[in-house]
Amino acid sequence: MNFRLLLKTLFVAALSLLYSTFLFAQATVVSGKVIDATDKETLPFVTVSFPGTTIGVTTDNDGKFTLSTSRQLQQVKISFIGYKDMLLNIQPGKTQSLGTISLQRSAQELTEVEIKSGAKVRYRNRENPAVELIRRVIANKAKNSPERYNYVEYLEYDRLQFALSNLSTTLTDKKAFRKYAFLLDNRDSITVPGKTLTPFYLDEKLSQYYYRRNPEAENTIIKGTKKTDLGAFIDADGFGDYLKNMYAKVDIYENNIFLVTKNFLSPISDNSPNYYKFFITDTIVTADSSKLVELSFTPRNTADILFEGKIYVTIDSNYAVQRVKLGVNNHINVNYLEWMNISQDFEKNADGRYHVIKSTTQAEFKTGKKRNGGLVGIRTFSYGNYRINQLPPDTAFTKKQSEDEIDELKKRPDAFWENNRLDKLTGAESKVYSNIDSLTHMKSFQRLADIATLLLAGYKSFGPFEMGPANTFYSFNPVEGLKLRLGGRTTTDLSKRYYFETYLAYGFKDEKWKYFLSGTYSLNNKSIYKFPQHYVRFSFNRDTKVPGAQLQFVQRDNILLSFTRGTNDKYLYNDLYKFDYVREFQNHLSYNFTFRNLKQTPAGSLYYQNNTGRIQDLTTTDATFAFRYAPNEKFYPTKLYRIPIPNKYPIFSVDYTVGINKLFGGQYNYHNLHARIDKRVYLSQLGWADTFIEGGRMFSTVPYPLLNIFRANQSFNYDLYSYNLMNFLEFVSDKYVSINIDQHFQGFFFNKIPLLKKLQWREVASFKAIKGGLSDTNNPALNKSLFQFPVTATGAPITYGLGNEPYMEGSVGVENIFKLLRVDFVRRFSYLDHPEVSPYGFRARVKFEF
Template sequence: MDFRKTYRKLILLAFILINTTTLFAQATRVTGVVTDGATKNGEPMPFVTVGFANTTVAGPTDNDGRYSLSSSKPYTQIKASFIGYKDIIVNIVPGKSQVVNIRLIPSQSELTEVEIKAGKKPRYRNKGNPAVELIQQVIKHRDLNRPERYNFVEYKEYDKMQFSLANVSTKIGEKKFFRKYKFVLDNRDSTTVPGKSLLPVYLNEKVSEYYYRKDPEKERTKVIGKRTVDYGGALDQEGMGDFFKYMYNKVDIYDNSVNIMTNNFLSPIANGAPFLYKYFISDTVTTETNDKLVELSFTPRNTQDLLFEGKIYVTLDSNYAVQKAQLGINKNINLNFVKSMTVNLDFEKNPDGRYHLSRSNTLADFGLNKKKTGGLFGIRTITYKNYVINKSRLDTTYAVRADEEELSDEISSRNEQFWQQNRLDTLTTAESKVYANIDSLGRMKSFKRTVDIATLLLAGYKTFNGFEIGPSNTFYSFNPVEGLKLRLGGRTTPELSKRYYFETYLAYGFKDEKWKGFLSATYSLSNRTIYKFPQNYIRASFQRDTRIPGALLQFVQQDNFLLSFKRGVNDKYLYNDFYKFEYMHEYESHFSYQMILKKWTQTPAGSLYFINNTGKINDLTTAEATLLLRYAPNEKFFQGKIYRRPIPGPNPIFTLDYTKGFKNIVGGTYDYHNLHGRIDKRTYLSQFGYLDGFVEGGKIFGKVPYPLLTIFRANQSYNYDLYSYNLMNFLEFVSDQYVSVNLDQHFVGFFFNKIPLLKALKLREVASFKAIYGRLSDRNNPSIHPDLYQFPVSGDGKPITYSLGNTPYLEGSVGVENIFKFIRVDAVKRFNYLDNPNVAAFGIRVRAKFDF
């Protein structure tokens, strides 16, 4: 036996085995570009699904058609698929990094040949379509697959929100002005999104524990750690974070609609989805755990509608659960500033065979122009782990602790060890440097100056240590009574104190030569800023300033320069002295009550006067106590350091207030009761957009002069006011009992998107309707009781103030919004009471609104 030959064969065999093992142990990495074979120049195709064949390892191409796949398993094929195109399967070399460019061929070319031969045009139908039959089963079982179906649910959640500058030139750091910021500009990530060089500038992380109990229903989210970049006191990190997360709302595919980018998208498994979507069974997939899935592709019937396109993977067991979803948007939809957006949802199996959401990843590319490569790129990733079902806890587990808010400082200052142990995902190398980089950036004087200037221009405030001066749009204004009016004011910030809050301004009118001013002091009864939900504070204030009767203006910011421009006659003003004491208390249930004590002195100014049968009256003083009740279930807010703005939602808001006027107390001259109620509601109407509306009513009990009656909200500016009557004159109508309705319909481009000439302009339709039905009782009619103040008249003695008769006041408008992406223009029509003096039956009004 030749041992030498045998030895050589063994060596050769070992070498082959070692190299084969090495080959299959190496990662298989495939990158490339997918192009459109139907175009002459091969245009790149976004949102094409590319993955390893017969697996769920897949993802969409980016806006430039690029994709990237990686796996440690020895896959030998990749597959590319897109609705309306033939699926392409390409052989690859396992264990290697390789570039594979793919050219997709439209399936329509094949259908066209069939059409010529058969003389029939293929037509999509719901009836008899197995894809539609499958989606109807998914819809039927939708509620069965929601977490709320369990008696108890708990899990741990890690929420990461990141914003980056996209494709910033690598040479910018070498320029003289930016050289000092080079440490920030060189921190880039080119692996997370294929074809994108991301420069992270914002990062927010939060870890929380979620507990849900079905009966009695109760849920609690316990935040155990949060962390965000800090640009310094000039920028409100918390408010920024809330706004970003409102844009990137949590996506629940089992909801009828998904609110994202401030718009409502109909879910592909909503009740009415089969009437608006087309569905195709595009593949069957076997998972790594041998579960059988159906790959169900869907696309909007009208590509301009606010609908998703993409794929969902449905289990073939009796649950018909969504195991995976890839949601994208068509480039033709009417969405501002968003060049592309994808939402990827992954689900994991529970012990009972059902599925729960394990990861949600939302990516959006922003830019002023969809064709440019720069802009902003935002990614929100939410990871869910430690999922436990049907495990009962003590009642205290589901109750919010009273001291939870007081722990916020500790929660916000967790050390690095905490994040390493509790972060359910990983940070990229670039993300891990963001906190230190932005902290260093915030300490640089040149950057601080830039932020201060930007804050003054955009927000209207200049920040000092614990104090802000502003708002800048009130520094200068004018009106017929005061002439040129200069004003300077400011407010303290939580950097000075969380519990004490002061606000003030001082103003001077050069025509009436009078000083005006405002001062308020607020004390938080809980150890948090007064703007934090739930509020609990007391406030004392004094204000002396002018006011137009019936004008709906903000209490402190009414001296807005743009509101100085008014139409028609505008010379009837009041000087007002307000002494107020307030107590506000909110509850976790979103029920609140507010108690207000007020002394109010009104003195006529301009051509306005108070007169009765005894002659002219210098002023009117009232003493009032008000109780205001409000219930806004599930209301959410943009929460900033020194502001809080409600986010419109589908739940109604109920408000009821009662005011008692006291005679002979602190100078009060009238006894009366005033009861007022209002219901606000936003209604989402699927592809017809949404409707904002409210109904309100009020009644005054007692005999009072006209300044204490309900003076209906009028608007003589050229700004379109959502809550006022835009063609009603100031002081035109008064009442002591009324009901009214206000409707504002936003169609979000539903009609314009179907008109080729208008579609490209991305315009959106709006319509409104407003009506008041009211009356003035005899006891408050000055023509019957001459001891009451007589209604004002014009300079030639004609009346200008009226009570509503048997006919309600009616006003409506149609308009166009999204002009230059933020302007709304309405053509407003007043339908009746056209014989009143100085009335405009028609007008054009403009409103600025930033929206996606």
């Protein structure tokens, strides 16, 4: 089971479980297509609205629109600059199409527009005044960015809200929902025109920001934080970090804007004219007599990760952006996204340039197009006390807040927020904290949340103890046969200091019991599953292991991993005693110390043998020192793992292991060094690539089970971090360097092919390679005292030392099939003469993504 899937679906799937029987309000829905009455060309950016209200939309690149409201209205208005307004009658409370609407041009044409005779004029960048204007905006971006000033400081208020949209007004009339009336009747019909919102989550933060140009430095001092406590069902901190990653801060001056896990190309990016069509649609004079040009834009390809909307640009030497209105096309290749609106307002500085004073991002997600309601997220940034080129306090760039200080800021009284919010809460928002607190204390909700936790995360809670994970209860393999396992662990309901975890398993073929027991003590009195971790742990594990099988974010006894290809009967029985000390810091530097004693006994077809005969087992005692630095890393926690939320920053890790001979039965002295760099590389419209480079070196003479055994995969699941056509225990090495590239094009090429564009499939490709070797002292063919590489019953080799030729494999594939499935065709390029290897194969992976 892919546990990345679980958290990513949480804010959609969990709420679908809670409100699966909700009925949505009857709405008036109007659709149609607007064209020019003279030349029959479609008209983009035509305003379609309900007269007397603020409810309206603009037509897309094809002239189409859909407008809805829960109010009983009887007319729509169609208006566009240079055309006569049109009023049309509609039937309230019904879904209806107005067909093709022809707008008549007004008698007076804009003087700036040059009308050319002859054939139809196609859009082009050359000699286009709109493109010339956007190029001037691009050329002046550096001048208008805040980093242009020597000093900048301001107060930032960040608010994130999530709400259910368009719940039926009669829902609380039903007996099952009457007890939740206090929550369901708390509605907001103003914030999003045409939508009635029922908020259930609120996250607020007030911060003071400082910037210095030379030497460059910045610092953020948190003044207060407050967020909805969703109870034990959802980790509030991890849930909040994940949602904020989806609704990230928008900077129109950046080339790429990261939202809903995608990189959107900014309309003023350096190469935006290659991807957008621009139109000058209006000129405006502001209250201070400044002239603005309204630039409308739309994607050249409606499925690409692009915006459509309007920006307002000053007509002066700065060519600054003064206002922003962004949306997305209905055909954009983003799953579940119904609509998205971004608005930004700017304020003029004393030098005539502008800074943003308010930025709002709104988006609605739905699991099906036919449903009226969905999940709406709104994130608003408000700015105040803006100061430019004024020397800040001495402590502005040196003050660092401790973990305890940040925790204390979560306890700010209501009066603090009433006096310091830069943007007041709506009536519905102001009730969220108390409503959700009441909800989480209701027994009926706790039972429902308990069921959802079992279905989504695989754990059944019994207060201070929870049983699971459910996907490991049953599995099978060639050595153990049918394997049943039952386990559980304590929760924070028992203690925030002490944690215990255990499982018991039995193999019906080998008739052996396996078990695990651990005890953990939290040194910072915080949950050991949250950041920052600081704990010590003692554990003992007696179980089987496949050499070379390394799993990430999944349990080894997963039933889905029981299905494998080829021969897979090389196992170990391990007895592992382990001590861990883990320490993480707020700056995301961490280190840990591990001391372990491991006894490995070969099983199945695996055996240990040297020149004196068969070896029953191998015992080692070692200590590992590991360091890791992951700037700005955030996590979303599952019941089993903390899964990092990808960002643009590299992650550095290094570990050094020392083997100690004769300590607790250890049989070898050795020194092993390993280092790795991970980086997600964002490539704008070409998507992104997950890359990592790692290397290792064993400095001692040791038997092959202690060498670097490369990660192999003999399941039919596509493994991002393993070699999918390498057999278990196929290669070992005492020195190596490897590279792994997994490229996601996000539909850049498929979006140009009509059928694939409609299916919203996306192309992927990967490349993996290892270059390494085996020194003579660790080669059992030259050093007979070492364990010999295992062979099959017929004498065919199983294990090889990695030679001069690198191991390489690559794949091409399609993802987002049914919005969940990725299928890769994998090709192996080297060492094809090894027995029982496949030169190619198909692998699949289930992954939820937007």
